[in-house]
Amino acid sequence: MSAREEADHYGWQRWIQDRHEQAMKRKLWHAGDRIVVAVSGGPDSMLLMHMLANMNSSDSLAGLQVVVAHVHHGFRQEESDDEALLVAKQAALLGLPFEMTRVDAPSHAQRYGMNAQAAARELRYAFLREVARKYGAARVALAHHADDQAETVLMRFLRGTGTAGLSGMAWKRSEEGVSYIRPLLDMRKQDIVQRCASRGIIYANDSSNNKRSYLRNRLRLDVLPILEQENPRLVESLGQMAEMMQGDQDWLESETRFFFESHVKAWKGSQSVSVETCLPELTKQDELISYYAATYRGGCLLDRNLFLKVHVALQRRLIKLILNYLLREAEQVNYDTVERLRLMAVQEDPTTLKADVGGGVHFHKEYNRLIWLLDSETVHPDLSESQQRALWIERTTAEGTLQLPTHAGTISWTIASYKTGSNHTYALKNSSEAAFDADKLQWPIKIRTRMPGDRMRVQGLNGSKKVQDMFVDMKVPPTLRDSLPVITDGQGSIIWIPEVRRSDMALVQPATRSILHIGFASSLRK
Numbered sequence: 001m002s003a004r005e006e007a008d009h010y011g012w013q014r015w016i017q018d019r020h021e022q023a024m025k026r027k028l029w030h031a032g033d034r035i036v037v038a039v040s041g042g043p044d045s046m047l048l049m050h051m052l053a054n055m056n057s058s059d060s061l062a063g064l065q066v067v068v069a070h071v072h073h074g075f076r077q078e079e080s081d082d083e084a085l086l087v088a089k090q091a092a093l094l095g096l097p098f099e100m101t102r103v104d105a106p107s108h109a110q111r112y113g114m115n116a117q118a119a120a121r122e123l124r125y126a127f128l129r130e131v132a133r134k135y136g137a138a139r140v141a142l143a144h145h146a147d148d149q150a151e152t153v154l155m156r157f158l159r160g161t162g163t164a165g166l167s168g169m170a171w172k173r174s175e176e177g178v179s180y181i182r183p184l185l186d187m188r189k190q191d192i193v194q195r196c197a198s199r200g201i202i203y204a205n206d207s208s209n210n211k212r213s214y215l216r217n218r219l220r221l222d223v224l225p226i227l228e229q230e231n232p233r234l235v236e237s238l239g240q241m242a243e244m245m246q247g248d249q250d251w252l253e254s255e256t257r258f259f260f261e262s263h264v265k266a267w268k269g270s271q272s273v274s275v276e277t278c279l280p281e282l283t284k285q286d287e288l289i290s291y292y293a294a295t296y297r298g299g300c301l302l303d304r305n306l307f308l309k310v311h312v313a314l315q316r317r318l319i320k321l322i323l324n325y326l327l328r329e330a331e332q333v334n335y336d337t338v339e340r341l342r343l344m345a346v347q348e349d350p351t352t353l354k355a356d357v358g359g360g361v362h363f364h365k366e367y368n369r370l371i372w373l374l375d376s377e378t379v380h381p382d383l384s385e386s387q388q389r390a391l392w393i394e395r396t397t398a399e400g401t402l403q404l405p406t407h408a409g410t411i412s413w414t415i416a417s418y419k420t421g422s423n424h425t426y427a428l429k430n431s432s433e434a435a436f437d438a439d440k441l442q443w444p445i446k447i448r449t450r451m452p453g454d455r456m457r458v459q460g461l462n463g464s465k466k467v468q469d470m471f472v473d474m475k476v477p478p479t480l481r482d483s484l485p486v487i488t489d490g491q492g493s494i495i496w497i498p499e500v501r502r503s504d505m506a507l508v509q510p511a512t513r514s515i516l517h518i519g520f521a522s523s524l525r526k
Contacts (some may be wrong), residue, residue, distance in 0.1 A: 008198055015195070016054050019183060026171050028181040034065040034137040035181075036099075038128055039091070041070070041083035041204040043196045045143035046090065048184055050201055052141060053094040069131045069140075071124045072102040075116070076208065083204045090202065099131045117214075132178050139179045144169055147189040150238040151219050158215075160335055162316070167249040168242030188235060256317040263306050264318075266325060268298035268374070292479075297360075298326050298374035307345055307370055315342050326374050327359045345370050352478055366477035373479065393445040393516075395438070404447065404485055409522035411447055411485065418508075418515045432521070434487075434496045438514040440506040442490035445516070450486050456494040459504040467494070470501050485520065498522075 023029055037052050039045040049068060056066045068091040072080050084100060091098040109119035128140045149168045156165035172181050184192065196203055212218050228234045260266070292299050300322045307315060319338045327333065341363050344353050353365040357372070364371040391402060399414040415438050428435060454467035471481050487496040495503045498520035508515060 012054075012199055016051060019051060020055060022186075023181075023183050028172055028183055029064065029139055032063050032065070033139055034067070034135055035139045035141050036067045036069050036128060036132045036135065036137045037141040038124070038143065039068050039070055039087045040143075040206070041087050042143075042206055043193050043201070043203040044145050044184060044189070046087075046201050046203040047192050047196050047199075048141060048143040049087075049090065049096070050094070050199065051183070053096055056094075056096070065137075067097045067099065067131060067135050067137060069128055070098070070100045071120075071127050072100065073105045073120045073123070074103060074107075075105060075120070076206075079204075079207060083206075086202065086204055097135070099134070101127045103127070129176060129178050138177075139181055142180055142182050143184055144182045145184045145187045145189055145192060146235050146239050147220065147224075149185060149242055150224065150235040151216050153238045153242050154219050154223065155215055162335070163245055163249045163252065164317075164320075166242065167245035168239075170246055186239065252313070252317060256314055256321050259310065259314065259318060260321055263302060264322065265301040266299070266322070267293045268326065292371075292373070295483075296373045296375055300325065300372045302370045304345065304365065304368050304370050312342070315345075319345075322372050323357065323361065326361050326372060327357075333357075351475075354478070364477070364479055366479060367475050369477065371477075371479060391447040393443075393447075393518075395443040402447065409483075409485070409520055411487075411518060411520055413445075413516060413518045415514065415516050418512055431499045433517070433519045434498070434502050435508050436495065436506040436516045436518075437508055437512045438506075438516040439512075441495070441516065442493070444490050445495075445518075446488045446490070446492075447485045448488065449482055450484070454486065454494060456497070456501065457503045457505060459502050459507070461504075467497065467500075470497070474500055476500065483522070487518065 029035060035052060037045070037049050039049045049066075052064055052066045055064045068087065070084055070087045072084050074080070088098050088100065103120075103123040105116060105120040105123055108114070108123055109116045112119070114122070132138070132140055153166060153168045156168075159165075169182060169185065171185055172179055174180070195201075208214070209217060210221070212221065224234065231237060292301065307318070310318070316338050319341050320333065323333050323338075337357065341355060341357070344355060344363070344365055347353075351365075351367050353363075355363045357363055360375050362373050364373065391404070393400070393402075393411075393413055395415070398416070399412075401410055401412040403410050450467055455464040456467060456470070457464045458470075467486070471478075476484070484497055484499060486494055487498070488494050489505070493503070493505065495505050496518065499522070506516075
């Protein structure tokens with residue numbers, strides 16, 4: 001070995017040692033960890049692969065167990081094929097397990113209405129998690145470097161951002177049981193290329209990095225060189241700022257998440273992350289979740305009074321966290337959207353408001369509640385004629401129970417004889433029950449959902465009143481109004497809306513001889 005080669009070898013080993021010590025200080029890994037390294041074929045990821053491979057074979061260092069993962073995104077077919085082949089060959093030479101997948105990022109983007117880069121990222125991370133699970137790896141190593149960090153911070157600054165955006169990329173973050181680590185985050189790109197050259201590491205050049213149609217490329221090729229004329233250490237300065245912001249962001253995020261977990265009722269699909277003891281001021285809140293969860297694909301409920309008590313900074317972060325929970329691409333929710341929802345939440349009048357957030361999410365302010373719902377339309381099925389007939393109560397059926405497929409509850413009834421002074425009583429416990437003179441009703445009795453223009457003759461009032469107005473008077477939240485059944489007689493006249501009002505039809509009088517007693521058992525009251 002020549003003196004030059006010996007010096008290069010020593011320099012490489014010294015650099016490996018320094019990288020390992022820094023990673024250990026930052027707790028990026030522990031000795032013996034199994035790590036999946038994402039390798040695209042570029043100089044940064046190829047250097048990272050060689051660095052980890054060296055630690056893989058060194059008992060004096062971390063003794064890491066390294067698995068190489070490569071994603072063919074389907075953008076540049078021939079060039080991407082060459083990159084995949086290069087990574088596979090280099091992994092084999094290093095004696096590392098190699099996993100690869102081919103994805104169709106353009107089609108995925110079109111299917112879900114995403115931009116191409118976001119689609120590629122989603123598919124890439126999904127594969128990295130899959131490989132990590134396969135090999136039992138708790139960490140995935142990414143090759144982002146200091147120039148990437150500077151570009152990210154500037155890009156977010158130009159688009160408008162807060163502390164979270166200016167904190168850039170973290171050295172380490174955890175998501176879905178995997179820790180993503182960035183061991184090269186403080187290295188300049190030029191130093192990475194130089195290190196590859198001195199070590200003889202082969203890499204590929206991505207031609208898309210020179211396309212100015214991408215904002216990131218324009219920042220790297222045109223903007224950063226101009227700014228560095230004013231501050232030659234701009235990249236380092238932006239990296240330091242991002243790290244300081246990350247500390248602030250970590251604390252603020254922990255406070256926001258604590259509030260979310262303590263006070264927000266949240267669900268998505270069959271998973272619920274709500275806390276059962278939350279919102280003591282609204283005792284019905286835990287009951288309401290059963291209706292919402294059965295009706296909407298996802299959502300979040302919050303007591304508005306609690307929201308008003310916290311600082312505006314936490315209010316904004318809480319709204320962003322909620323949207324991040326519900327939306328596929330929540331990182332694209334801008335400040336204007338968050339602030340619009342926040343101002344709607346804090347304003348006193350009107351007491352009910354609704355806003356379309358996008359992505360199938362709608363925000364509702366309903367009296368004392370703030371509600372975010374994924375898919376505003378209910379998932380109640382259209383009923384066939386036979387199913388509709390099953391929601392009739394016939395005069396000849398003395399008693400029974402109906403499970404309501406379009407409502408959150410059941411209807412039960414009895415038809416019995418009545419005599420003044422007899423043991424039978426029609427005394428009602430609450431607004432979930434009603435009694436009618438069975439002989440004065442038009443049969444059959446029907447149960448349906450509310451309809452536009454519905455009116456009802458109200459007991460104690462002259463004439464009829466709009467059902468919509470009754471809901472407003474009773475402060476029934478708009479998102480719950482379809483959960484209440486509307487009971488009509490055989491001619492379609494509304495005789496009762498459980499928990500709202502009863503009509504003045506078929507009142508029980510001293511001369512009444514037969515009573516229809518109806519009860520509504522809402523799943524909201526279980």
